[in-house]
Amino acid sequence: MSIAIHYDSTFDGFLSAVFEIYRQHLDVSSFVAERSYETEGEIATDLFAQPFNIETSEDSARRLKRAISKAACSDVLSLLETCFRSETVGIEMGILAYLRKLFAGIEPNYGRNPSSLEMIPLITIARSVRREMDNMLGMVRFNKAPDGMYIAEIEPKYDILEMIVGHFRGRYPNGTWAIVDVKRGFGVYYENRRTHFVTIPDPSSIAAHAPPDQFTQMWKSYYDTMAIKERINPRLLRRCLPVRYWKHLPERSLGTFSSKPLPSTVAKENAFASLRLDVRR
Amino acid sequence: MNIREKLNILGDAAKYDVSCSSSGSKRNSPQGGMGCGHSSGICHTWSADGRCISLLKVLFSNACKYDCAYCVNRRSNDIPRATFTPKELINLTLEFYRRNYIEGLFLSSAVIGTPDYTMELLIKVAKELRLVHHFGGYIHLKAIPGASSRLLFEAGLYADRSSVNIEIPSDKQLQYLAPEKNYDSIYRPMNFLAERKLEYKADKSKFSPKFLPAGQSTQMIVGASGETDLQILTLSAGFYKQQQMKRVYFSGYVPINADKRLPVITTKPPLLREHRLYQADWLMRFYKFEYNEILDEKNPFLDPDLDPKVMWALRHPECFPVDLQTADYEMILRVPGIGVRSAQLIVSGRRYSKIRLEHLKKMGVVLKRAKYFIYNSDVPPELHRLYPEMIRPLLVAKPKSDQLDLFDSMPAALPAPVTTQSKALPQSTVAQLQ
Numbered sequence: 001m002s003i004a005i006h007y008d009s010t011f012d013g014f015l016s017a018v019f020e021i022y023r024q025h026l027d028v029s030s031f032v033a034e035r036s037y038e039t040e041g042e043i044a045t046d047l048f049a050q051p052f053n054i055e056t057s058e059d060s061a062r063r064l065k066r067a068i069s070k071a072a073c074s075d076v077l078s079l080l081e082t083c084f085r086s087e088t089v090g091i092e093m094g095i096l097a098y099l100r101k102l103f104a105g106i107e108p109n110y111g112r113n114p115s116s117l118e119m120i121p122l123i124t125i126a127r128s129v130r131r132e133m134d135n136m137l138g139m140v141r142f143n144k145a146p147d148g149m150y151i152a153e154i155e156p157k158y159d160i161l162e163m164i165v166g167h168f169r170g171r172y173p174n175g176t177w178a179i180v181d182v183k184r185g186f187g188v189y190y191e192n193r194r195t196h197f198v199t200i201p202d203p204s205s206i207a208a209h210a211p212p213d214q215f216t217q218m219w220k221s222y223y224d225t226m227a228i229k230e231r232i233n234p235r236l237l238r239r240c241l242p243v244r245y246w247k248h249l250p251e252r253s254l255g256t257f258s259s260k261p262l263p264s265t266v267a268k269e270n271a272f273a274s275l276r277l278d279v280r281r
Numbered sequence: 282m283n284i285r286e287k288l289n290i291l292g293d294a295a296k297y298d299v300s301c302s303s304s305g306s307k308r309n310s311p312q313g314g315m316g317c318g319h320s321s322g323i324c325h326t327w328s329a330d331g332r333c334i335s336l337l338k339v340l341f342s343n344a345c346k347y348d349c350a351y352c353v354n355r356r357s358n359d360i361p362r363a364t365f366t367p368k369e370l371i372n373l374t375l376e377f378y379r380r381n382y383i384e385g386l387f388l389s390s391a392v393i394g395t396p397d398y399t400m401e402l403l404i405k406v407a408k409e410l411r412l413v414h415h416f417g418g419y420i421h422l423k424a425i426p427g428a429s430s431r432l433l434f435e436a437g438l439y440a441d442r443s444s445v446n447i448e449i450p451s452d453k454q455l456q457y458l459a460p461e462k463n464y465d466s467i468y469r470p471m472n473f474l475a476e477r478k479l480e481y482k483a484d485k486s487k488f489s490p491k492f493l494p495a496g497q498s499t500q501m502i503v504g505a506s507g508e509t510d511l512q513i514l515t516l517s518a519g520f521y522k523q524q525q526m527k528r529v530y531f532s533g534y535v536p537i538n539a540d541k542r543l544p545v546i547t548t549k550p551p552l553l554r555e556h557r558l559y560q561a562d563w564l565m566r567f568y569k570f571e572y573n574e575i576l577d578e579k580n581p582f583l584d585p586d587l588d589p590k591v592m593w594a595l596r597h598p599e600c601f602p603v604d605l606q607t608a609d610y611e612m613i614l615r616v617p618g619i620g621v622r623s624a625q626l627i628v629s630g631r632r633y634s635k636i637r638l639e640h641l642k643k644m645g646v647v648l649k650r651a652k653y654f655i656y657n658s659d660v661p662p663e664l665h666r667l668y669p670e671m672i673r674p675l676l677v678a679k680p681k682s683d684q685l686d687l688f689d690s691m692p693a694a695l696p697a698p699v700t701t702q703s704k705a706l707p708q709s710t711v712a713q714l715q
Contacts, residue, residue: 112633115644116634120640141381219377225293228330231533237329262293263353264293264353267358
């Protein structure tokens with residue numbers, strides 16, 4: 001009977017599981033990550049597989065990491081970790097398939113070959129994780145709380161919060177700020193040049209501390225003026241800025257503010273008016 | 282006038298400048314300040330027209346003394362005018378930056394007073410941001426044509442990127458449309474900044490101050506003055522080579538003013554042409570194409586139906602099919618449907634195993650286009666016997682057929698049975714019908 005492995009959803013936990021698979025010669029059919037934010041119903045379980053719980057062991061994870069770096073290279077290790085962050089269903093089996101072939105040692109230089117059939121899908125997934133990470137650098141929106149702290153809420157598809165923290169530490173080294181991953185109930189808090197990772201049981205209450213202020217409104221009305229009416233292209237907009245992010249972007253989620261007529265509208269109206277005059281003459 | 286109205290007016294006046302990038306400058310956060318440069322640039326949001334917004338793009342003032350035909354801010358337009366004070370603009374930039382709305386400031390201005398006076402105002406803002414507020418974010422400053430070289434030099438010390446827009450791709454047309462400007466006044470600041478940057482580059486000490494770390498860019502309006510695509514590409518190739526430009530932008534002409542010298546005001550912006558020009562631009566920047574390979578005197582316009590890379594491939598059947606197992610990287614790059622990423626994957630992967638069609642599919646190669654141009658044991662050989670004239674119709678996107686409407690042709694097919702109905706209808710309706 002095949003086995004469904006339950007582990008604690010960390011990368012180290014997954015590596016410990018792989019370690020145990022090799023040590024105990026387990027016949028694995030699927031992995032089940034036990035994530036705190038997913039309820040029982042959401043986790044897809046295999047009815048015909050026997051559940052098997054594996055405790056995370058740092059020691060075995062470290063040993064496996066060393067083995068991967070040795071058999072392939074350290075870049076591959078970080079690529080696997082990036083893939084793992086995608087939390088895609090079945091990603092563990094994909095990585096396991098790659099590792100099995102890597103450690104089997106049948107093909108020489110398998111670890112360096114980026115175009116093997118097991119590696120290409122992993123590269124594609126890692127690419128989309130990195131893309132979301134890069135996009136998220138620009139899409140974190142801070143609101144200022146009355147006590148001077150800047151608070152942002154994000155809801156990324158992949159688990160990328162830890163990957164973007166370094167960027168914001170370099171950008172606002174002297175500030176006090178917090179970024180909260182609402183979906184995963186997990187946040188980072190930065191104060192006095194120290195970062196703290198915290199789990200947040202009730203992430204929806206965070207936003208109330210920092211309501212939008214006049215700069216948020218100015219940003220929204222600036223954003224609205226920047227679109228050139230003659231070129232409006234909703235499909236392109238949705239491709240560049242997927243709708244799932246709009247909720248936490250004030251420029252897409254706030255209502256429009258009335259503004260006085262803009263130079264481009266006035267100029268265009270005047271031009272049409274002068275044309276009409278010409279026609280009448 | 283409050284600051285929000287000013288921001289709206291001056292943002293609106295600046296939006297026809299298409300330069301958006303915040304790339305090319307790597308800067309750590311200064312001591313005691315905030316902000317850093319991200320070398321690949323960061324887009325912060327996209328406006329409703331699908332253009333990215335990464336910098337706070339505003340004019341310092343839109344009260345222009347020039348009268349360029351194509352410009353919304355020209356002297357003869359009766360529009361709302363506004364001017365920032367340096368303090369307002371600096372405060373706005375810093376507050377937006379703290380909230381991570383923007384990557385930095387893109388500051389341009391209409392010419393107020395003299396070019397030198399305008400340039401001084403722009404420099405004042407940049408200088409105060411850098412020196413007083415220790416701002417490490419991105420600053421893009423416009424070089425005002427006609428400003429003195431001392432000021433241009435100073436701008437280069439504080440800005441990451443600078444740009445002068447050439448706007449119209451021929452000197453004669455430029456002087457016709459913008460009587461106060463000519464090519465000399467535009468090329469002079471470009472050349473000056475390019476030369477100074479070269480000097481600074483030669484001095485490689487890590488303590489020497491940075492001078493325009495992200496280089497220069499420029500933009501051209503497409504479709505306002507009857508220029509050809511060849512003219513535009515020739516000019517931009519020259520900019521990349523001689524002035525070491527980082528980017529040349531194309532801006533499809535959006536009519537705002539009714540002017541006899543320009544296309545009529547109801548003209549639609551030439552979006553497809555702009556798109557093809559950017560594709561050609563990409564070929565020159567990332568695919569090692571020369572401008573005269575993409576276009577020549579005989580065909581001075583890009584094909585609207587097919588992208589320039591396919592067009593090149595169809596004009597050069599002698600180079601194809603390409604054997605992916607042995608061909609040079611440069612040649613693989615030239616195969617339609619293969620991009621830079623997949624070309625690199627192919628070159629590094631083929632050392633270890635044979636590249637098969639299923640590999641290519643997973644790499645993201647567009648086989649729909651590539652299959653006619655590659656030699657691979659999985660590709661059916663009859664595809665290689667096709668002539669370019671036969672491949673072309675296979676590649677052109679077919680026009681979408683309309684969904685037929687059941688009731689469209691009804692009145693023609695069946696004459697309305699008025700006579701039978703008229704009995705049941707009241708008298709007044711019958712009178713109307715007749």
